[in-house]
Amino acid sequence: MNPEVHVPGWEWYYVAMYFFVGGVSAGAYFIGSLAELFGGERYRSLSRTAYYVAFPLILLTPPLLILDLGRPVRFWHLLLDANSGLPYLNVQSPLSVGSWALLLFGAMSFLSFLDNLVSEGRLKGAPWAHLYSGWPRKVYAAVGSVAGFFVAGYTGVVLNVTARPLWVATDPLVGALFIASAASTGAAAIALADAWRRGVPEVPRAAVDRFDRIVKGLELVLAIAVVAVAGKYAAPLLSGVYALAYWGGAVALGIVLPLAWAWGAAPVRAAAGTRLIPVLVLVGGALLRIALVQAGQVQ
Amino acid sequence: MPKGLFVDTSICTGCKACQVACKEWNGLPYEPSHFRLDPVEKRPVAVNFTGNSYDNTKALSATDWRHVRFIERFDESRTLTRWYFSSDSCKHCGDAGCLNACPTGAIVRTDLGNVVVRQDVCIGCKYCIPSCPFGVIALSETTGTVHKCTLCDDRIHNGLGTACAKACPTGSIRFGEVAGLKEHANGRLARVKSLGYAEANIYGYAEAGGLNVFYLFLERPSVYGQPEKAEVPQRRLPVASAVAVAGALAVGAAALVSFRERTARNPEGGGGEETR
Numbered sequence: 379m380n381p382e383v384h385v386p387g388w389e390w391y392y393v394a395m396y397f398f399v400g401g402v403s404a405g406a407y408f409i410g411s412l413a414e415l416f417g418g419e420r421y422r423s424l425s426r427t428a429y430y431v432a433f434p435l436i437l438l439t440p441p442l443l444i445l446d447l448g449r450p451v452r453f454w455h456l457l458l459d460a461n462s463g464l465p466y467l468n469v470q471s472p473l474s475v476g477s478w479a480l481l482l483f484g485a486m487s488f489l490s491f492l493d494n495l496v497s498e499g500r501l502k503g504a505p506w507a508h509l510y511s512g513w514p515r516k517v518y519a520a521v522g523s524v525a526g527f528f529v530a531g532y533t534g535v536v537l538n539v540t541a542r543p544l545w546v547a548t549d550p551l552v553g554a555l556f557i558a559s560a561a562s563t564g565a566a567a568i569a570l571a572d573a574w575r576r577g578v579p580e581v582p583r584a585a586v587d588r589f590d591r592i593v594k595g596l597e598l599v600l601a602i603a604v605v606a607v608a609g610k611y612a613a614p615l616l617s618g619v620y621a622l623a624y625w626g627g628a629v630a631l632g633i634v635l636p637l638a639w640a641w642g643a644a645p646v647r648a649a650a651g652t653r654l655i656p657v658l659v660l661v662g663g664a665l666l667r668i669a670l671v672q673a674g675q676v677q
Numbered sequence: 678m679p680k681g682l683f684v685d686t687s688i689c690t691g692c693k694a695c696q697v698a699c700k701e702w703n704g705l706p707y708e709p710s711h712f713r714l715d716p717v718e719k720r721p722v723a724v725n726f727t728g729n730s731y732d733n734t735k736a737l738s739a740t741d742w743r744h745v746r747f748i749e750r751f752d753e754s755r756t757l758t759r760w761y762f763s764s765d766s767c768k769h770c771g772d773a774g775c776l777n778a779c780p781t782g783a784i785v786r787t788d789l790g791n792v793v794v795r796q797d798v799c800i801g802c803k804y805c806i807p808s809c810p811f812g813v814i815a816l817s818e819t820t821g822t823v824h825k826c827t828l829c830d831d832r833i834h835n836g837l838g839t840a841c842a843k844a845c846p847t848g849s850i851r852f853g854e855v856a857g858l859k860e861h862a863n864g865r866l867a868r869v870k871s872l873g874y875a876e877a878n879i880y881g882y883a884e885a886g887g888l889n890v891f892y893l894f895l896e897r898p899s900v901y902g903q904p905e906k907a908e909v910p911q912r913r914l915p916v917a918s919a920v921a922v923a924g925a926l927a928v929g930a931a932a933l934v935s936f937r938e939r940t941a942r943n944p945e946g947g948g949g950e951e952t953r
Contacts, residue, residue, distance in 0.1 A: 383807060386803035386816075412936065417936035447821070448821030448823075456800065456802075460798040470777040471804070473778070474781075535917045539778075540910050541807060541810040545807070550921075557924040585935045585936050589932055592934075592935065
């Protein structure tokens, strides 16, 4: 591996934050949609919260992406060919495919959001009223969850498919790690939103908690495996500020502590826990992206 | 017919005429001054030196499309044994990582095989920068776009060679059709080997789909700051994508077992069966 490979100079507050916010939105969406698709009406309340969380969050991401560009006003070149104006796709570039996936996910999360508003009676006078809360909702959910998995995971593939030593050394695990983290942080965002929403019908917590434990277990295994496979190239993640962010933040606060809480104190669900733990999970998810994106750019 | 450069490092003298010619032809800005006036001492002081032999620009950048490396090789007793010079630039790879990574089609290959950034299309997403296995392409803060050697696209499409090859006083940088250059390179390799350089090698026949700008090195490529194995990042895309899909399927399976099983015990859904 060639340490002389240049660093892109992606700013953590744009690119790593986009990876994080996009992951939370996508994770919340696919949890809500999969619960409704697999579990039916019983999870309607869960998927409502999920869609209310997913769409506003994904709206935050284009500005983050665009502001990191050297020429922000040309952002549309990502989707349309600059000369012909026709749609442009480069299947070898995860950034190109990811841009389209983000657009598709944004569209699906908007439609699900709209469906929520109409079916809850918050938005009146919508056209084609009989189509809401019916089969189209399931189509959005199915297409949107596939697009959501893509949005959550392609950011890891973006890192792995480069020539920077740490990102090459962690190949091919970061995509899967980011998907597991998206699931974990998405569940945390839903839990946090539920804690604030009043008068929400009780969600079958046990199932959500079980899903949460499985994906956190997967995330923990992948977080350790990423560093193990990187060997000596993992040095920036083993000492200094990114080691603190990765092990102290992402792993300890974001995965291990919530898992310990879930197993140890599950019956005694103190009010503090329902809000504090999701916040820790979200902070851990952000630090995971920051650590992997920035440690790969240490020269 | 692809055109390219053969860089014979064995006859490079490190004069940097190629660096200067590149800057002049391509209108690239000058380097920051190596001296500045010390406000206290009221005399010029040296700043901005690399301290690495006669190297003055450290690496390729958005304004340095050519970089002469100075490699000092010492033996055990710290007596200088060899001093190598190697004029480095974009290699115009046959399978170009930067071009593959570009999400806008800003990086293109011309009919002569050279890889060029279309400055009016580049959005400055910077993804090509870590995707180049050689550390060539770089962002300019001034234009907000990426820049690199174009193989003098304007010159070679008008029947001229590159500015660097034109300026080279020893014939170390040779411009021409890649096939012809390879013939010449093989002859040079046989010659230096016969002179006793057993480790001499041609760098660029196999790397990254074959490099249109390739080198004769007297020692291992790593001695000259080039990766021993220059792999194109996108060749790892299928496996990386497959593992990400596996991760998605695992999370999907977790959702299936979590949400579906609960439904079976759901008194509204499968409650009737449970009481039986």
